[in-house]
């Protein structure tokens with residue numbers, strides 16, 4: 131028998147200790163306690179004052195000698211603790227704790243500091259990043275306008291030199307299986323970790339086989355000037371679309387809102403927060419969308435169509451070639467990388483951008499094999515503009 135999943139993430143019920151009610155105390159007893167406390171406080175105060183000079187000088191000395199290693203003990207006080215991105219991405223929060231933390235949301239419209247919005251590139255990978263050198267070149271010179279996150283298989287530890295944009299950008303990960311909820315969990319985990327940096331505004335999901343099709347400046351302005359977020363979402367009346375719908379999802383998920391789309395998305399902060407905070411649709415999809423219903427093709431497109439339809443472009447920015455047929459799209463290697471090949475990607479189709487027709491439909495493309503790296507690095511300055 132299948133058990134109904136009620137919680138957002140598996141995990142033990144946290145034994146949060148509930149504070150017991152305060153006891154009513156007798157007045158004389160209370161006064162005695164107060165007196166003792168005052169005496170104790172005074173002693174502590176005197177001791178602290180007499181030691182502060184010594185430790186104060188010590189602190190100055192340590193900060194001078196160890197300025198290279200940030201001292202995490204000194205928690206930033208004031209505003210900076212809310213606006214500085216986490217220095218260390220690895221944490222020991224459970225998914226439940228992380229999603230809760232990531233769903234904090236400022237209610238005031240303006241930011242009380244100069245916020246430079248960033249693109250968060252979220253790499254959902256199996257392990258290594260064979261095209262890392264291409265991404266390094268793409269991002270070079272744009273520090274402060276992007277962040278990088280990597281979610282590999284949990285057994286994998288990425289090793290990049292400290293000069294790399296991928297250095298220490300791995301987040302705590304778990305196994306993600308294609309077509310299953312664990313895949314959506316991994317995507318949510320990436321979104322949640324990226325949301326912890328208040329300056330991340332656009333969230334792009336990519337894989338190790340994805341490449342950028344334009345230079346950073348072009349992609350940044352395309353995303354920042356768009357009125358829409360790019361989540362593939364279409365209503366497919368056939369067996370692989372509506373045919374996967376299960377009426378048990380009613381009333382939260384009506385069939386008229388059932389959508390299908392590629393998992394490779396670009397969404398803004400508001401939509402990322404909408405996904406991370408969701409506890410309404412998640413149990414429905416987890417229970418009633420199992421293979422042959424591939425939940426990573428339906429959950430986000432459908433829930434966002436219900437929650438925020440008008441901000442969706444309903445198309446993905448990631449080009450992929452399904453023309454060869456079969457369950458997986460085509461993979462391109464060394465011999466495929468020609469000017470003619472990119473000509474087809476750039477002129478293949480017309481689509482809309484902010485309500486106008488454009489032939490610039492895709493900013494990213496997949497899938498590229500490791501053997502494509504060398505010709506890509508060679509062709510990139512001329513064809514991709516970086």
Ligand SMILES: *[C@@H]1O[C@H](CO)[C@@H](O)[C@H](O)[C@H]1NC(C)=O
Pocket residue numbers: 222223224
């Ligand atoms: C995480 O680590 C802290 C201390 O480093 C500990 O108090 C806490 O219980 C840990 N949480 C989990 C979920 O392991």
Ligand SMILES: *[C@@H]1O[C@H](CO)[C@@H](O)[C@H](O)[C@H]1NC(C)=O
Pocket residue numbers: 345346347348515516
């Ligand atoms: C990026 O590409 C655009 C259009 O291809 C070009 O006009 C611009 O100069 C390039 N920017 C940089 C910094 O190379």
Ligand SMILES: *[C@@H]1O[C@H](CO)[C@@H](O)[C@H](O)[C@H]1NC(C)=O
Pocket residue numbers: 358435439440441442443444
């Ligand atoms: C995307 O689809 C939703 C409904 O599914 C619609 O409200 C929205 O206007 C569409 N977006 C565009 C850009 O047409």
Ligand SMILES: *[C@@H]1O[C@H](CO)[C@@H](O)[C@H](O)[C@H]1NC(C)=O
Pocket residue numbers: 477478479480489
């Ligand atoms: C895209 O639009 C342009 C001009 O509007 C047109 O010349 C071109 O044939 C269109 N391409 C496709 C694939 O429809």
Ligand SMILES: *[C@@H]1O[C@H](CO)[C@@H](O)[C@H](O)[C@H]1NC(C)=O
Pocket residue numbers: 480486487
């Ligand atoms: C955009 O393209 C569609 C078909 O591709 C055409 O019907 C429409 O008139 C075009 N709109 C504009 C503003 O050019």
